[in-house]
Amino acid sequence: MAILKKIISIFLRVGVSIILLVILFKQVDEKSLLEILKNADIRFLFLACFTYFLGYVFCFFRWHMLLKAIKIHLPFKKIITSFCGGVFFSLFLPSTIGGDVVRSMDLAAETKRPREVVATVFLDRLSGYIGLVILALSSLLFGWKFVIEDKSVLFSMLIIFGLLIAILSVLFNRFLYSKINMLLSSPGAGRIKEAIRNLHHEIHVFRQHKKVILKNIILSVFIQTITPISFYLVALSLGIKINMLYFFIFLPLIGAITLLPISIGGLGLRDATTVFFFAKAGVSKDFAFTMSLLNFSFIVIFASIGGLIYVLTVHHRRIQSNKSSPLRPAQQ
Numbered sequence: 176m177a178i179l180k181k182i183i184s185i186f187l188r189v190g191v192s193i194i195l196l197v198i199l200f201k202q203v204d205e206k207s208l209l210e211i212l213k214n215a216d217i218r219f220l221f222l223a224c225f226t227y228f229l230g231y232v233f234c235f236f237r238w239h240m241l242l243k244a245i246k247i248h249l250p251f252k253k254i255i256t257s258f259c260g261g262v263f264f265s266l267f268l269p270s271t272i273g274g275d276v277v278r279s280m281d282l283a284a285e286t287k288r289p290r291e292v293v294a295t296v297f298l299d300r301l302s303g304y305i306g307l308v309i310l311a312l313s314s315l316l317f318g319w320k321f322v323i324e325d326k327s328v329l330f331s332m333l334i335i336f337g338l339l340i341a342i343l344s345v346l347f348n349r350f351l352y353s354k355i356n357m358l359l360s361s362p363g364a365g366r367i368k369e370a371i372r373n374l375h376h377e378i379h380v381f382r383q384h385k386k387v388i389l390k391n392i393i394l395s396v397f398i399q400t401i402t403p404i405s406f407y408l409v410a411l412s413l414g415i416k417i418n419m420l421y422f423f424i425f426l427p428l429i430g431a432i433t434l435l436p437i438s439i440g441g442l443g444l445r446d447a448t449t450v451f452f453f454a455k456a457g458v459s460k461d462f463a464f465t466m467s468l469l470n471f472s473f474i475v476i477f478a479s480i481g482g483l484i485y486v487l488t489v490h491h492r493r494i495q496s497n498k499s500s501p502l503r504p505a506q507q
Contacts, residue, residue, distance in 0.1 A: 188439050195443030199450065199464055207461045211413055212469075219412030220469065223405045227473040230401040231262065237302065237394050241295040244387040245380065247286055256488045257281040263482030266440045266474065275300055294378050301342065302388070304431075306395025308339045310403075311427035318420035325455055328424065335431040346378060402426050409469050410458075417456045425452040445471065 235258050242254065257278045265274025279296045283289035315322070315332055322328040344351050381388060403422035410417070429448045433441035449467035450460050458466075 185439075188437060192438040192440075192443035195438070195447050199443070199446055199460075202450075203461045203464050208465055208468075211461060211465045214414070215469075216412040216414075219408050223408035223412065223469075224473050224476070226401055226405040226408060227470075228477060230398055230405070231477055233394060233398045233401070234258075234299075234303075237391055237398065238295060238299045240387060240391055240394075241298055241381075242292075244384040245291050245295065247282075247288065247291060247295070249282075249285060252488070253285055254282070256485055257285070259481035260485035261481075263478045263485055266478040266482075291380075294380070298378060298381060298388075298391070302391045302395045303398065304339060304342075304434075305392050306397075306399040307427045307430055308336055309392075309396050310399040310423065311335060311431075314420060314423035314427070318418075318424050321418065321420060322424060322455070328428065328452070328455070331428045331432075335428065338431075399427065399430075402430060405473070406466065406470060409466050412469075413462055413465060415458055415462055415466065417458065421453070421456040425449075425456075428452060440474070442471065 235255065238258065239254060242249070260281055261274035261278030263274070264277040275296050279289075279293045283292040286292055311332060400423070403419075403426040406426055407419050407422045410422070429445060429452060432448050433445045435444070438444040446464060446467040449470075450463045453463040453466070454460070
Protein backbone atom coordinates (compact mmCIF):
# COMPACT_ATOMS: atom_id res chain seq x y z
CA MET A 176 0.00 0.00 0.00
CA ALA A 177 2.83 2.38 0.89
CA ILE A 178 4.56 1.66 -2.43
CA LEU A 179 1.30 2.35 -4.30
CA LYS A 180 0.96 5.72 -2.53
CA LYS A 181 4.51 6.66 -3.52
CA ILE A 182 3.88 5.70 -7.16
CA ILE A 183 0.65 7.72 -7.24
CA SER A 184 2.45 10.67 -5.62
CA ILE A 185 5.21 10.59 -8.25
CA PHE A 186 2.68 10.40 -11.10
CA LEU A 187 0.76 13.36 -9.66
CA ARG A 188 3.93 15.45 -9.49
CA VAL A 189 4.92 14.48 -13.02
CA GLY A 190 1.40 15.49 -14.04
CA VAL A 191 1.76 18.91 -12.40
CA SER A 192 5.05 19.53 -14.25
CA ILE A 193 3.59 18.45 -17.60
CA ILE A 194 0.40 20.50 -17.19
CA LEU A 195 2.32 23.66 -16.27
CA LEU A 196 4.70 23.23 -19.21
CA VAL A 197 1.84 22.60 -21.66
CA ILE A 198 0.06 25.76 -20.45
CA LEU A 199 3.26 27.79 -20.82
CA PHE A 200 4.04 26.46 -24.29
CA LYS A 201 0.53 27.41 -25.39
CA GLN A 202 1.10 30.98 -24.19
CA VAL A 203 4.41 31.53 -26.02
CA ASP A 204 5.45 31.50 -29.64
CA GLU A 205 7.69 28.50 -30.37
CA LYS A 206 9.27 30.25 -33.37
CA SER A 207 10.02 33.22 -31.15
CA LEU A 208 11.69 30.94 -28.59
CA LEU A 209 13.93 29.44 -31.26
CA GLU A 210 14.80 32.88 -32.58
CA ILE A 211 15.68 34.12 -29.09
CA LEU A 212 17.92 31.08 -28.52
CA LYS A 213 19.54 31.53 -31.93
CA ASN A 214 20.52 35.12 -31.13
CA ALA A 215 21.77 34.38 -27.59
CA ASP A 216 25.28 35.54 -26.74
CA ILE A 217 27.26 32.32 -26.10
CA ARG A 218 29.90 34.15 -24.03
CA PHE A 219 27.38 35.24 -21.42
CA LEU A 220 25.80 31.76 -21.39
CA PHE A 221 29.14 30.08 -20.66
CA LEU A 222 29.81 32.61 -17.91
CA ALA A 223 26.33 32.00 -16.45
CA CYS A 224 26.88 28.23 -16.57
CA PHE A 225 30.25 28.54 -14.80
CA THR A 226 28.69 30.81 -12.15
CA TYR A 227 25.96 28.23 -11.57
CA PHE A 228 28.62 25.52 -11.19
CA LEU A 229 30.30 27.56 -8.44
CA GLY A 230 27.05 27.37 -6.52
CA TYR A 231 27.32 23.57 -6.38
CA VAL A 232 30.96 23.80 -5.27
CA PHE A 233 30.11 26.09 -2.36
CA CYS A 234 27.06 23.96 -1.46
CA PHE A 235 29.34 20.94 -1.18
CA PHE A 236 31.73 22.74 1.18
CA ARG A 237 28.78 24.01 3.25
CA TRP A 238 27.63 20.42 3.86
CA HIS A 239 31.20 19.22 4.40
CA MET A 240 31.58 21.87 7.11
CA LEU A 241 28.64 20.38 9.05
CA LEU A 242 29.93 16.83 8.68
CA LYS A 243 33.32 17.83 10.07
CA ALA A 244 31.67 19.60 13.01
CA ILE A 245 30.22 16.31 14.32
CA LYS A 246 33.41 14.39 13.50
CA ILE A 247 32.16 12.48 10.48
CA HIS A 248 35.47 12.09 8.71
CA LEU A 249 35.24 10.42 5.33
CA PRO A 250 37.42 10.57 2.22
CA PHE A 251 36.53 13.47 -0.06
CA LYS A 252 35.60 11.00 -2.80
CA LYS A 253 32.84 9.42 -0.74
CA ILE A 254 31.28 12.73 0.26
CA ILE A 255 31.52 14.05 -3.31
CA THR A 256 29.83 10.96 -4.78
CA SER A 257 27.00 11.18 -2.22
CA PHE A 258 26.60 14.88 -2.98
CA CYS A 259 26.62 14.18 -6.72
CA GLY A 260 23.98 11.50 -6.24
CA GLY A 261 21.81 14.03 -4.45
CA VAL A 262 22.23 16.56 -7.27
CA PHE A 263 21.32 13.91 -9.84
CA PHE A 264 18.23 12.53 -8.11
CA SER A 265 16.92 16.00 -7.24
CA LEU A 266 16.32 16.36 -10.98
CA PHE A 267 13.82 13.48 -11.01
CA LEU A 268 12.47 13.31 -7.49
CA PRO A 269 10.08 15.86 -5.93
CA SER A 270 11.83 19.23 -5.59
CA THR A 271 15.35 19.25 -4.07
CA ILE A 272 14.06 17.26 -1.10
CA GLY A 273 14.31 14.01 -3.06
CA GLY A 274 18.03 14.56 -3.64
CA ASP A 275 18.50 15.26 0.07
CA VAL A 276 16.93 11.90 0.92
CA VAL A 277 19.30 10.11 -1.47
CA ARG A 278 22.49 11.67 -0.09
CA SER A 279 21.25 11.07 3.46
CA MET A 280 20.69 7.37 2.79
CA ASP A 281 23.93 7.01 0.86
CA LEU A 282 26.18 8.56 3.49
CA ALA A 283 24.27 7.01 6.38
CA ALA A 284 25.11 3.60 4.93
CA GLU A 285 28.79 4.57 4.83
CA THR A 286 29.00 5.98 8.37
CA LYS A 287 26.44 3.84 10.23
CA ARG A 288 25.35 7.11 11.86
CA PRO A 289 22.04 7.80 10.07
CA ARG A 290 20.62 10.29 12.60
CA GLU A 291 23.68 12.54 12.51
CA VAL A 292 23.88 12.43 8.71
CA VAL A 293 20.20 13.31 8.34
CA ALA A 294 20.69 16.20 10.78
CA THR A 295 23.57 17.60 8.69
CA VAL A 296 21.53 17.36 5.49
CA PHE A 297 18.54 19.02 7.17
CA LEU A 298 20.68 21.81 8.65
CA ASP A 299 22.39 22.24 5.29
CA ARG A 300 18.98 22.76 3.65
CA LEU A 301 17.77 24.95 6.53
CA SER A 302 20.81 27.23 6.41
CA GLY A 303 20.26 27.53 2.67
CA TYR A 304 16.68 28.63 3.31
CA ILE A 305 17.82 31.09 5.96
CA GLY A 306 20.30 32.52 3.44
CA LEU A 307 17.52 32.76 0.87
CA VAL A 308 15.24 34.70 3.25
CA ILE A 309 18.07 37.04 4.30
CA LEU A 310 18.86 37.76 0.64
CA ALA A 311 15.17 38.26 -0.20
CA LEU A 312 14.59 40.73 2.64
CA SER A 313 17.86 42.59 1.96
CA SER A 314 17.02 42.88 -1.73
CA LEU A 315 13.52 44.09 -0.89
CA LEU A 316 15.04 46.78 1.32
CA PHE A 317 17.23 48.09 -1.51
CA GLY A 318 14.65 47.56 -4.27
CA TRP A 319 11.56 48.63 -2.35
CA LYS A 320 10.62 51.22 -4.97
CA PHE A 321 10.31 48.50 -7.64
CA VAL A 322 7.69 46.41 -5.82
CA ILE A 323 6.10 48.76 -3.29
CA GLU A 324 2.76 48.60 -5.11
CA ASP A 325 2.91 44.91 -5.94
CA LYS A 326 0.95 42.97 -3.33
CA SER A 327 1.84 39.54 -4.75
CA VAL A 328 5.58 40.12 -4.22
CA LEU A 329 5.10 41.51 -0.71
CA PHE A 330 2.71 38.68 0.16
CA SER A 331 5.20 36.07 -1.11
CA MET A 332 7.96 37.69 0.98
CA LEU A 333 5.72 37.54 4.04
CA ILE A 334 4.99 33.84 3.48
CA ILE A 335 8.62 32.72 3.10
CA PHE A 336 9.64 34.79 6.13
CA GLY A 337 6.73 33.47 8.21
CA LEU A 338 7.56 29.90 7.22
CA LEU A 339 11.16 30.35 8.38
CA ILE A 340 10.01 31.74 11.74
CA ALA A 341 7.63 28.79 12.14
CA ILE A 342 10.35 26.20 11.37
CA LEU A 343 12.87 27.81 13.73
CA SER A 344 10.25 28.12 16.47
CA VAL A 345 9.32 24.43 16.28
CA LEU A 346 12.97 23.34 16.24
CA PHE A 347 14.32 25.58 18.98
CA ASN A 348 11.30 26.35 21.17
CA ARG A 349 10.62 23.51 23.60
CA PHE A 350 7.01 24.59 24.26
CA LEU A 351 6.04 24.53 20.56
CA TYR A 352 7.99 21.31 20.05
CA SER A 353 6.04 19.61 22.85
CA LYS A 354 2.76 20.81 21.29
CA ILE A 355 3.75 19.32 17.92
CA ASN A 356 4.51 16.03 19.68
CA MET A 357 1.04 16.08 21.24
CA LEU A 358 -0.55 16.62 17.82
CA LEU A 359 1.34 13.58 16.52
CA SER A 360 -0.10 11.29 19.19
CA SER A 361 -2.25 9.28 16.77
CA PRO A 362 -1.26 5.60 16.25
CA GLY A 363 -0.39 6.13 12.57
CA ALA A 364 2.04 8.95 13.36
CA GLY A 365 4.48 6.82 15.35
CA ARG A 366 7.27 6.79 12.78
CA ILE A 367 6.86 10.49 11.97
CA LYS A 368 6.92 11.39 15.66
CA GLU A 369 10.05 9.30 16.24
CA ALA A 370 11.79 10.83 13.20
CA ILE A 371 11.00 14.37 14.38
CA ARG A 372 12.20 13.54 17.91
CA ASN A 373 15.48 12.11 16.62
CA LEU A 374 16.03 15.04 14.27
CA HIS A 375 15.25 17.52 17.05
CA HIS A 376 17.77 15.82 19.34
CA GLU A 377 20.55 15.72 16.74
CA ILE A 378 20.02 19.35 15.71
CA HIS A 379 20.37 20.44 19.34
CA VAL A 380 23.81 18.81 19.36
CA PHE A 381 24.87 21.58 16.97
CA ARG A 382 24.31 24.15 19.71
CA GLN A 383 27.87 23.35 20.71
CA HIS A 384 29.03 24.44 17.25
CA LYS A 385 27.59 27.96 17.03
CA LYS A 386 30.57 29.29 15.05
CA VAL A 387 30.09 26.55 12.45
CA ILE A 388 26.38 27.38 12.15
CA LEU A 389 27.16 31.09 11.78
CA LYS A 390 29.76 30.39 9.07
CA ASN A 391 27.25 28.08 7.40
CA ILE A 392 24.60 30.79 7.26
CA ILE A 393 27.06 33.42 5.96
CA LEU A 394 28.15 30.99 3.24
CA SER A 395 24.47 30.30 2.47
CA VAL A 396 23.78 34.00 1.87
CA PHE A 397 26.73 34.06 -0.53
CA ILE A 398 25.47 30.91 -2.29
CA GLN A 399 22.00 32.37 -2.68
CA THR A 400 23.44 35.38 -4.53
CA ILE A 401 24.84 33.06 -7.21
CA THR A 402 21.46 32.12 -8.72
CA PRO A 403 20.35 35.73 -9.34
CA ILE A 404 23.76 36.53 -10.84
CA SER A 405 23.57 33.47 -13.10
CA PHE A 406 20.03 34.42 -14.17
CA TYR A 407 21.17 37.98 -14.81
CA LEU A 408 23.98 36.74 -17.07
CA VAL A 409 21.47 34.57 -18.96
CA ALA A 410 19.25 37.64 -19.34
CA LEU A 411 22.16 39.64 -20.74
CA SER A 412 22.87 36.85 -23.22
CA LEU A 413 19.28 37.21 -24.47
CA GLY A 414 19.46 40.99 -24.64
CA ILE A 415 17.18 41.53 -21.63
CA LYS A 416 18.19 44.76 -19.94
CA ILE A 417 16.42 45.41 -16.64
CA ASN A 418 17.68 46.50 -13.23
CA MET A 419 19.71 43.74 -11.55
CA LEU A 420 17.78 44.22 -8.30
CA TYR A 421 14.76 42.53 -9.91
CA PHE A 422 16.76 39.30 -10.06
CA PHE A 423 17.74 39.54 -6.39
CA ILE A 424 14.10 40.18 -5.41
CA PHE A 425 12.39 37.62 -7.65
CA LEU A 426 14.83 34.68 -7.64
CA PRO A 427 14.62 33.99 -3.86
CA LEU A 428 10.82 33.93 -4.22
CA ILE A 429 11.02 31.62 -7.23
CA GLY A 430 13.51 29.41 -5.38
CA ALA A 431 11.28 29.17 -2.30
CA ILE A 432 8.21 28.26 -4.38
CA THR A 433 10.22 25.67 -6.33
CA LEU A 434 11.05 23.92 -3.03
CA LEU A 435 7.41 22.88 -2.75
CA PRO A 436 7.25 19.10 -3.41
CA ILE A 437 4.45 19.35 -5.98
CA SER A 438 6.49 18.88 -9.15
CA ILE A 439 9.45 16.88 -10.40
CA GLY A 440 12.70 18.76 -9.91
CA GLY A 441 10.74 22.03 -9.89
CA LEU A 442 10.14 21.65 -13.64
CA GLY A 443 7.15 23.66 -14.80
CA LEU A 444 6.74 25.33 -11.42
CA ARG A 445 10.05 27.18 -11.80
CA ASP A 446 9.16 28.27 -15.34
CA ALA A 447 5.64 29.42 -14.45
CA THR A 448 6.84 31.52 -11.51
CA THR A 449 9.68 33.01 -13.59
CA VAL A 450 7.19 34.12 -16.26
CA PHE A 451 4.81 35.44 -13.58
CA PHE A 452 7.32 37.50 -11.60
CA PHE A 453 9.43 38.87 -14.46
CA ALA A 454 6.30 40.09 -16.23
CA LYS A 455 6.22 42.66 -13.43
CA ALA A 456 9.58 43.96 -14.67
CA GLY A 457 8.30 44.23 -18.24
CA VAL A 458 9.90 41.01 -19.54
CA SER A 459 7.75 39.25 -22.16
CA LYS A 460 6.61 35.65 -21.65
CA ASP A 461 8.79 34.44 -24.52
CA PHE A 462 11.97 35.92 -23.04
CA ALA A 463 11.16 34.95 -19.44
CA PHE A 464 10.33 31.36 -20.44
CA THR A 465 13.52 31.09 -22.50
CA MET A 466 15.53 32.44 -19.58
CA SER A 467 14.02 29.82 -17.28
CA LEU A 468 14.61 26.98 -19.75
CA LEU A 469 18.26 27.96 -20.16
CA ASN A 470 18.65 27.97 -16.39
CA PHE A 471 17.06 24.52 -16.28
CA SER A 472 19.55 23.34 -18.91
CA PHE A 473 22.35 24.16 -16.44
CA ILE A 474 20.61 22.01 -13.83
CA VAL A 475 20.32 19.14 -16.32
CA ILE A 476 24.00 19.43 -17.32
CA PHE A 477 25.35 19.30 -13.77
CA ALA A 478 22.79 16.71 -12.63
CA SER A 479 23.88 14.47 -15.53
CA ILE A 480 27.53 14.88 -14.58
CA GLY A 481 26.65 14.16 -10.94
CA GLY A 482 24.68 11.06 -11.98
CA LEU A 483 27.59 9.80 -14.07
CA ILE A 484 30.00 10.22 -11.13
CA TYR A 485 27.55 8.50 -8.78
CA VAL A 486 26.87 5.54 -11.08
CA LEU A 487 30.53 4.96 -11.94
CA THR A 488 31.47 4.76 -8.25
CA VAL A 489 28.55 2.62 -6.99
CA HIS A 490 30.28 -0.70 -7.66
CA HIS A 491 33.55 0.46 -6.08
CA ARG A 492 31.79 1.75 -2.97
CA ARG A 493 29.89 -1.52 -2.52
CA ILE A 494 33.14 -3.48 -2.71
CA GLN A 495 34.73 -1.19 -0.10
CA SER A 496 31.67 -1.52 2.14
CA ASN A 497 31.80 -5.31 1.96
CA LYS A 498 35.52 -5.29 2.78
CA SER A 499 34.97 -3.10 5.85
CA SER A 500 32.14 -5.24 7.25
CA PRO A 501 33.09 -8.31 9.32
CA LEU A 502 32.39 -11.74 7.85
CA ARG A 503 29.37 -13.45 9.23
CA PRO A 504 29.88 -16.93 10.66
CA ALA A 505 28.51 -19.76 8.53
CA GLN A 506 25.10 -21.01 9.59
CA GLN A 507 25.06 -24.41 11.29
